[in-house]
Amino acid sequence: MRTPDAAGAPPGEPLYLTTPLFYVNAEPHLGHFYVTLVGDVLARFWRARGRRVFTLTGTDEHGDKIAQAAAAAGVPPQAHADRVSALFRSTWEEAGLRYDHFIRTTDAYHVRFVQRILTQVHAQGDIYFGSYRGLYCYGCERFYQERELVDGVCPDHRVAPTEIAEENYFFRMGAYQARLRETLEARPDLIVPDGYRREVLALLREPIGDLCISRPKNRLAWGIEVPFDDRYVTYVWFDALLNYVSALEHRGLPELWPAAQHLIGKDILKAHAIFWPTMLMAAGLPLYRRLCVHGHWQMQTGKMSKSLGNVVRPLAMKARYGMDAFRYYLLRDMAFGQDAEFSEAALVTRLNADLANGLGNLASRVLAMQQRYFAGALQPRAPEPADEALAAAFALARREVEAHIAELAFHRALEALWRALDQANKYVVETAPFTLAKDPARRPRVGAILHELCEALRVTSQLLEPFMPETAARIVTLLGLPAARLGELDLAWGKAFPAGHHTAAPEPLFPRVDAVPE
């Protein structure tokens, strides 16, 4: 295999980015939003650098959890799934999150695909019938081994699992354990950050056993029928994981497998790092390119849950602070891979300090001086050492942003860009164009300083685009540049603005927020 480049794939290979499929028992919240946001950022970033990218998201609609949620809502499971799946799509639309395909596990093509794989794996002897007794957590939709429980309860849902004894179909997962371990040892970049790969290797030191992949219809009828036994439906994880391949077949893009980079939260690591690779091995398909695992957003009041009334809704955040401020906060305050605490007070602090004061203030000062002194007309450059230092700071920021995104360190990328913005604000103070402007003889220098600052804002908008697309577009528009300039990453500093160019009058980019609403 060729060595992956900065995008985590061999040079020239397209990027196929996937989010998990969201269970339709809950409406879109912060957790769903975050992982989809990361996909959106990566897609925008790599596309701007000429990479072919395809992104997939969707909804996971079968299984006990969904059947129970539909029953509680008093509607048939399909109707319930239709409503919530549509809600995910409209929410992403309103939130400005883009994707290339939205899959639902109830889509007919997916159902057929799952049945085909089951038939194939059964025919080759990797699925057998047996009886089973085990401890099942409905929240996780999986059986637990005694040693995985903490004080007798599921560590994620903190409820005691239900003991279930029944006859079922089993996938010979254990038969692939050694091969999986060897693969993980040979490919240190298969699961990132590395701590999660080590966690999986630790799980693989104990026998993983086989995987129960059916549910008797008399207990659960809401699922994909097992093609060789109509008394059973397919276990929801065996069904859902196959979406990453069924969607490509449906879209006529089989060449994108195995370019997949799966973005997932740490709670579904085992399913993606053990169930899924062994399923792929049994199906005769190559392993995905990379698994990118993020931590969880914790609330100050504990885990986010409906009963605690602390669920963060993306569109409520948009209404309160603007989508880009919400995006910035999430990407700036979570180190990908680690947990982070969500707090609106911290969001407001970031908004006021980094966005309103840091970036917003710079843009409005520069554009206001452009208007006041030159009626918006951009003046010629006359580089002095301070100007060159400013250009160098932004060139460095670009290299740093690119290196950090390659490592999924979004927070570091933004930190690097803000170092350059701080330097730009210092440059304004040190070169003091507002003082120089009082002396008519220094007007050309004032114009040159403002030209440098317009370049700084242009480069900022380019580097910011994946993170804050609306803001980036607003900045280029205020600079009076066509949107296309946003994509011209290699445009040299000093070459962006044609002679006779005019910038627009300033508009506040981020209104300050004074208090956190109750």
Ligand code: MSP
């Ligand atoms: N349906 C499965 C995934 C199947 S993939 C073939 C599932 N769905 S989920 O809706 O429960 O969760 C989807 C994603 O949201 C997971 O990656 C999970 O980690 C993420 N989050 C849910 N709550 C979260 C936080 N509080 N913080 C960050 N992400 C979390 O699991």
